[in-house]
Amino acid sequence: MAKAWRWFHQLGSPKFLFQKTGQWLPWIWAATLILLVVGLYYSLWASPIEVRQGQKHSVRIMYIHVPSAALSMVAYIAMAIAAIVGLVWKMKVAFAVTRSIAPVGAAMTFLALFTGSVWGKPTWGTWWEWDARMTSELLLLFLYLGFIALHASFSDRSKADKASSILAIVGVINIPIIYFSVKWWNTLHQGYSITEKGALNPAFQTPLFIMLAAMYLLFIALVLMRLRAEIILRNQKSRWVAEWALGTSAKGDKS
Amino acid sequence: MSQTSDIQFNGLYAHELTVSRSEQVLLEDAELHLAPSTITYLHGENGAGKTTLMRCLAGLLPADHGEVYWNKLPITHPESNYFQDLIFLAHSLSMKNELSIAENLSFYASLRTKVSLNKQQLQQQISSVLNELGIGGLEDRMFAELSAGQQHKVALARLMLEPAKIWILDEPFVNLDHKTRGWLSEKALAFKQQGGTVLFTSHHHIEELPIDQSVGVEHE
Amino acid sequence: MSQTSDIQFNGLYAHELTVSRSEQVLLEDAELHLAPSTITYLHGENGAGKTTLMRCLAGLLPADHGEVYWNKLPITHPESNYFQDLIFLAHSLSMKNELSIAENLSFYASLRTKVSLNKQQLQQQISSVLNELGIGGLEDRMFAELSAGQQHKVALARLMLEPAKIWILDEPFVNLDHKTRGWLSEKALAFKQQGGTVLFTSHHHIEELPIDQSVGVEHE
Amino acid sequence: MIMTLLRRELKVARRNWIGLAIPLLFFIIVVSLFPFAVSPDAPVLQQLAPGVIWVAALLSMLLSLEQFYRSDYQDGALEQLLLMSSPTMVAASKILAHWLLTGLPLVILSPLLGVLMQINHGVEHSTHTWVLMLSLVLGTPTLCLLGAVGMSLTLAASRNGLLVSILIIPLYVPVLIFGASTVTASLENMRYNGELAILGAFLLITLVFAPFASGRALKISVG
Amino acid sequence: MIMTLLRRELKVARRNWIGLAIPLLFFIIVVSLFPFAVSPDAPVLQQLAPGVIWVAALLSMLLSLEQFYRSDYQDGALEQLLLMSSPTMVAASKILAHWLLTGLPLVILSPLLGVLMQINHGVEHSTHTWVLMLSLVLGTPTLCLLGAVGMSLTLAASRNGLLVSILIIPLYVPVLIFGASTVTASLENMRYNGELAILGAFLLITLVFAPFASGRALKISVG
Numbered sequence A: 001m002a003k004a005w006r007w008f009h010q011l012g013s014p015k016f017l018f019q020k021t022g023q024w025l026p027w028i029w030a031a032t033l034i035l036l037v038v039g040l041y042y043s044l045w046a047s048p049i050e051v052r053q054g055q056k057h058s059v060r061i062m063y064i065h066v067p068s069a070a071l072s073m074v075a076y077i078a079m080a081i082a083a084i085v086g087l088v089w090k091m092k093v094a095f096a097v098t099r100s101i102a103p104v105g106a107a108m109t110f111l112a113l114f115t116g117s118v119w120g121k122p123t124w125g126t127w128w129e130w131d132a133r134m135t136s137e138l139l140l141l142f143l144y145l146g147f148i149a150l151h152a153s154f155s156d157r158s159k160a161d162k163a164s165s166i167l168a169i170v171g172v173i174n175i176p177i178i179y180f181s182v183k184w185w186n187t188l189h190q191g192y193s194i195t196e197k198g199a200l201n202p203a204f205q206t207p208l209f210i211m212l213a214a215m216y217l218l219f220i221a222l223v224l225m226r227l228r229a230e231i232i233l234r235n236q237k238s239r240w241v242a243e244w245a246l247g248t249s250a251k252g253d254k255s
Numbered sequence B, C: 001m002s003q004t005s006d007i008q009f010n011g012l013y014a015h016e017l018t019v020s021r022s023e024q025v026l027l028e029d030a031e032l033h034l035a036p037s038t039i040t041y042l043h044g045e046n047g048a049g050k051t052t053l054m055r056c057l058a059g060l061l062p063a064d065h066g067e068v069y070w071n072k073l074p075i076t077h078p079e080s081n082y083f084q085d086l087i088f089l090a091h092s093l094s095m096k097n098e099l100s101i102a103e104n105l106s107f108y109a110s111l112r113t114k115v116s117l118n119k120q121q122l123q124q125q126i127s128s129v130l131n132e133l134g135i136g137g138l139e140d141r142m143f144a145e146l147s148a149g150q151q152h153k154v155a156l157a158r159l160m161l162e163p164a165k166i167w168i169l170d171e172p173f174v175n176l177d178h179k180t181r182g183w184l185s186e187k188a189l190a191f192k193q194q195g196g197t198v199l200f201t202s203h204h205h206i207e208e209l210p211i212d213q214s215v216g217v218e219h220e
Numbered sequence D, E: 001m002i003m004t005l006l007r008r009e010l011k012v013a014r015r016n017w018i019g020l021a022i023p024l025l026f027f028i029i030v031v032s033l034f035p036f037a038v039s040p041d042a043p044v045l046q047q048l049a050p051g052v053i054w055v056a057a058l059l060s061m062l063l064s065l066e067q068f069y070r071s072d073y074q075d076g077a078l079e080q081l082l083l084m085s086s087p088t089m090v091a092a093s094k095i096l097a098h099w100l101l102t103g104l105p106l107v108i109l110s111p112l113l114g115v116l117m118q119i120n121h122g123v124e125h126s127t128h129t130w131v132l133m134l135s136l137v138l139g140t141p142t143l144c145l146l147g148a149v150g151m152s153l154t155l156a157a158s159r160n161g162l163l164v165s166i167l168i169i170p171l172y173v174p175v176l177i178f179g180a181s182t183v184t185a186s187l188e189n190m191r192y193n194g195e196l197a198i199l200g201a202f203l204l205i206t207l208v209f210a211p212f213a214s215g216r217a218l219k220i221s222v223g
Ligand code: HEM
Pocket: A062, A065, A066, A069, A070, A112, A113, A114, A115, A116, A117, A119, A120, A121, A123, A133, A134, A135, A137, A138, A195, A197, A198
């Protein structure tokens, strides 16, 4: 327990975090690339074609759609947790984490919406339907954009961090409320007449799981990269950043 | 960490205060003591950090590090009555354009829980302060329809209407004519004699106001 | 009635000017002549009407009666180039909080049709003025993130960047530190030597700035 | 504190009564546009009524937010309030004043809009109007509370009135859904207690956390 | 003059790119409120689409207007502009900049909202989308022009000056009615040339008098 606390506090040091993530990143990228290649191979070539409703190849969209939809929500929760850590324990690095997650999370949300509606056209015959899931995903995108917009409208970074963290926390309280409201609302008016999702053919399962893992890793890698940039940006004045910058430029000269 | 027991100073005491703005450290590990019955003059060039320090002492700006004590208690301590005792006048005048002078002033006065005047007494007091300031009779004029100096006078009138033990005044002499500068100096001296603590900035030398302590803020 | 032919004075001339504010006559049938190569000091107590007079001379406030002439032409005359020749700095600083210092300044400079600098020259000129003012290097800082005095300095920088023949400055010395007051006085003198007309107000005596004419506004 | 602030807000509002009237007028105009834009038929309007009235109420509350907080921030009054009282208290007083000055008038005005939108078409009693008012009574305070959080967060941000809308509209959606569907249920002669209870629950939740969150945000904005 | 002012507005906007995005997001968000409030069914939404999209466009233009003029007035920039150029010119430049920065993006974004509101439900072609865009192209400049007049009149915020802002909202209503009914006509497979012509006529009329009137009003506000 004490060890865990020390670890937690060490992570709070920008320098430590920067060095550690620097060590981890190559491995994460390597794993991401391998899984992506395998997963994309499976999903684009080796997976069966869905014959129901004449979707044919459009089912392949699922391998991007489902992971990105799942990530979009996980990312928001992660962002809110980082926000709480930042506000409660006054750990500045946590704010850098929220700031790094937001755009990646928003991109995932957008991807889920985009792949969803591209998939919707051939299967349901419409780009958009006010279905509970789709709608709450749209609102999630608005929440992300609100966070990003709020952060960007401050010139003082520490104010921006604190204010947008409050927003992230308020948002996460509301996500379940939004989800259940929307679900209730739509089923009141009309049932799920469009398609029944559910029982997934095992033939789809393996590639889907690989893609899920790949997308998770990709997400982590992207966030860590942004986080490192953010840490450098926020600690421009400190000595270790200067040393690091000199070190890299010296290395650059040699090669 | 608020080591309450350590501080032996009455009045306002800032301990190891570090303040930064725009990622630039303005003050590092500064100690500052404003004792009761003293007038402190804070000076420094434009952009040196006077306003920033004042906002920090008033508890409006969080310090990066260090603590501010009022009568031996940290100002954020639940039992501290710092905010009851403080009047902070900033560059912005905190008055509503849509309200009349009297309405603006009585609003702030009635926010002070210690004030137990009835309405009429308060109106009378307001009138008499405005009279002293040479804007008597304008009680019902909208704040927006005053000249720059008149607006400033209204903000200063608060000092006379609200009970306090410490005044933090950011450039209180700006835009004032000679007569009013004299008035303010006089009032500050009287406040000091009653045990009050005053901290003020000014870019001009105010001959009427003898100061007890002079603190400089410097930009590196 | 604009009797153009009547006026024989160069510079700014106000003829039979009557101005009122809040139904109160501030100025009645006043004559005022600001000749080229002079510095005029406008003084008066708070609320006497200095700002009102200045806004009227700048053509922003309609006079009740009377006319203002610039080089013998009424300032509202289509052929008058008064507004090309005038810089009026008011209590409010007319700068955008969201823009950087350089952007604010180059906006006003490029509004002047006479300015024919290219972009780079303008940027250089801005940098050098800001350097003189001691805020060099802050070109790209947002205006909102400056101290009160630094904001004021930015407004003053306009005087150096836009060609003009007359400056009307409402309390230009407010919030400035000693060094910058000296700088402004120097620049005003240089402007006068080149034939410029200056009208300014101040509640403090500025020892560095010799004045040629002193006009008092009085409240009855 | 609360009373003093309330009195001052009332005074400012009286001076600047147009500022208060505009959101109300907006409410009316947005609603009365639909007969022109969609169809003047009573049954159609009646069907649209709950949604349109609720959206209009929501928008007009949003509009008034800006004016309500921004000016205190800009002229430094907020700073002074925070010096004299706890942030949560300041936020709570502003929220209460805001609701009394904009939420309540909307509620009072809503029967008129019900008439415009033919909400009682085909029935003799005026239950629908009452349900509409009830839903607004329970819903608009929640809108105020959430709006206050959004507004206090954006105070120090570069001036933009619409930013706050983007932050809080997603949070408004549940209130909107249940608010409008309360009335729809009544129109369809179904039970609407459940919806009302949920609106009440929303109100309770936000009542607990919003003044605190808004206070924190105010403190940050001023800092 | 126009170019310089436009460049500055663009700079403010770029600096504050969020400021540009926000009226647009607002536009989207307001539109997407209606499905929640009314019904998510495609035929219902389609019927509502013209009115809703037009109302949202109007609101987002109206709200951005405030920020567009008010800030120049408050920080004294307007005063300086009036010293250096003719009032009509100042007004015209502000109006043009305002339309380019908020009106045009709305027009460009409107097809997306058409999708959200199911405007092409049940048809294969996308005529409805085109008509919607066309009506907005003709209508939004009029909104800018009228809005500028109202805004410049209300700047000084003196009490009778504010009265005028109430008068400007009703002036918007005809534009709104013809704008929405152009699209409705298209949805009902009727001719919509007449409506478009009227929108065009509105535009021409306001184009002639609004910059002048707004300029005069600016001058008065500053005085
Ligand atoms: C814009 C449109 C759409 C959005 C926003 C959307 C959103 C979502 C979300 C949020 C999830 C949940 C992911 C998770 O819980 O891990 C999901 C899962 C899924 N979606 Fe979509 N979706 C859209 C369109 C579609 C379409 C058109 C189809 C297929 C016809 C589809 C099929 C699926 C399937 C099969 C799953 C996984 C099954 C499950 O976990 O329950 N989606 N989508």
